[in-house]
Amino acid sequence: MATETAHAPQTNFNVSNEKMGMWAFLGSELLFFGAFITVYLVYVPRTADGPGPEVFDIPFTSVSTFILLMSSLAMVLALAGMQDGDLRRFRTWTLATALMGLVFLGGQLYEFTLFVQQDGLGLTTSAFSTSFYVLTSFHKVHVAVGVLMLGTLWFMSFTGRIRADGQGTNAVENVGLYWHFVDIIWIIIFTVVYLIPVDLVT
């Protein structure tokens, strides 16, 4: 048997391929959300006599934003547990992260139903409503995919793919990168869509 070190993946930049690929992908995602956010900013005043941004409930969304922010902290703790070789801590915080992501999703969906039923703001109401729903829904899809990946990580810690000896750290780091990115995107969306007053945009 040849020496095992000969198999060790050596990369030119000393960054694992997975991490470099994730960074490249996130760079692409930045343009994806950048384009949707720009379109939203152009369309804020185009309400076509329907409801406008005044329907947003800032305190409510602030709470779900806070929960999503805290999930990033939980993700950091999960990775720390992984790096300390403490699988129990890793599992707990991974689940916590995923749960907070789910709570955020639930809050957002609840808010959507309020917009539709109370305020009469549907997808087809105006250019403003279409760009609002599509932008935030794509973010939700990203959160949902993140929750699925977290669930997969948790599951993998039972099948031996993620082990206390450090096997699988790379995967955890990568999911963490993705999760933080999705959080940061939400901070931008929250600021642009909910916090900045409409008159400033128009």
Add this chain to the structure above:
Amino acid sequence: MSAVDDQQRRTGLFQRPSSTAGIKGWLTTTDHKRIGIMYFVAAMIFFMAAGIEALLLRLQLATPEAQVLDSDVYSQMFTMHGVTMIFFAVMPLSAAFFNYLLPLLIGARDVAFPRLNALSLWVFVSGGIFLYSAVFFGGYPDTSWVNYAPIQEVGADPAGYTLEGGVQSNRMLFYSLSIQIAGIASLASAVNFITTTLNMRAPGMTFMRMPVFAWMTLVVSFLMLFAMPIIGVALWQLMFDAGYGGNFFRPGAGGEPILWQHLFWLFGHPEVYILILPAFGIVSEILPTFSRKPLFGYAAVVFSGVAIGFLGFGVWAHHMFTSGLGPVANAAFGLTTMFIAVPTGIKIFNWLGTIWFGSLRYRVPMLFSIGLVAMFTIGGLSGVTHAIVPHNAQQHETYYVVAHFHYVLFGGSVFGLFAGTYYWFPKVFGRMYNERLGQAHFWIQLIGFNLAFGPQHILGLEGMPRRYYTYPPGMGWDLWNLVSTIGGFLIALAVLLFVINLVWSARKGPEAPSDPWDARTVEWLTSSPPPQHNWDVVPTISARDELWHRKYTDEEIPRPVPAGASSDHEQGEADSEHIHLPDPSWWPLVLAIGLPVASWGVVMDSWPVIGGGIALMLFAGVAWGNEPVTEPEPDDVAEPVEP
């Protein structure tokens, strides 16, 4: 070791295929060379489909008031010709070269993410199948490849064809979703090739020693990484408008039709460099080899390629000079468009410098490369005339534009890709193509191409609009249209010879040595065809034209020394048994099938079908993540777990 093996097999959700034989071996392969070949074959099939569509168009236009196609079918055919050629023929043909060659050019054993690579392939194929399935849902997209939204709501066709709203929005959805799927494939490729180029170069392969084709792969990958999400956004918006009553482009509810144009061309101009830069990279490999001289001004060629990549994002509005942006914007974009001609011109002069006083060998790859330099220059010059705003307004939507972009895309990209096909054919199949047939292909294609598209300059300047399905007699357009049609059929004959040559030579051609061209770069160091692991020992790179330096010493009169005399071959520890190769997998294929299924669901407006497609993708994704490896990963071996 077997304990670890068991451990890995046990921990996986599913057994992993291990055989590489037969059709199953091709369907589950993660070998970049097999993926490259399949990319090529699939792209050539789409290329020929798009070619047949073009022939139908030319038949209809050969004579005034012809009755070959009616207005509706004509519109579908030119739309499908454009969409297929750009997204399902030329881009994947380039991807075929990236796949096969990039690891060989930089001295790697495979790409960074072999399964992602297989996913790119199958996603592209499934996107093409999805697009062509439109015929069962009311017809193909018919609003051209630029598809200015909200064209689906313009209303009655002046020629009397009024489609039901449902049919029209279906066609729009096929446009949106099929390009979306192709975009996913491109994005996955981009991530893969960027990581591969940055991270997996052989020892000594510094950036400034990389072959130009590897450089162009990197630049194109970055262009795809940043351009595909933009068209992705525009296509999603189109999907919501056409399928779900969204208002992105509907003026009545506050939407902006011009938004589509901005997003489309913000992607669309980088896209033309995505299409042409691979061909530039290919001729930058071929011209030095057949001139027996190093590439003139390597650094200038590389950096002009990078400069094109950057500038490519700053010129999009030259497609919109007639949309009323105002004189300031028009002047600014006219200027940037003229600027971008500078790095392109630098490349042309470097190629001329390369062949200047070289000892030229006019083999088929060389002929096509010289053809590219000449034809692309014509297209580039007519491109500069588009940068002049008043001139542009005059030519807008005429055949002059059609002539221009066929000179850059066919005279440029396709000539370059064909050159590359002949050049690397002996490497891929270990056999030589037929030289005489190849020469016939070149001359027929060159003549046919100029007959087909040269006269379209004149037609355009005489005011013949593009996209019209017929024209009345007596406009002075009859002769040149007929000539153009004859040229089109000559191109078809040439491509037929090409395909015959490839198919026949791959089986019956004379055997090729590992380095038939006396070439310069390391892919010719390994056997033809290369073994699955590419190299017994990864070459150590010490010079820009590594193989050339190994073959010839730097004495004044070059003296050949035997190839493979470098230290790494002397060590002779050729031990392929312990080279870690990517395992085959079913999941890329399964995941890719989910995409068209979900898309058919959107077209049929059926949530169960959409859900089924998404569920299939999720299932495949989870299985992908939990797939066992048949050979242990390095960090598994570091600390074997006792059973």
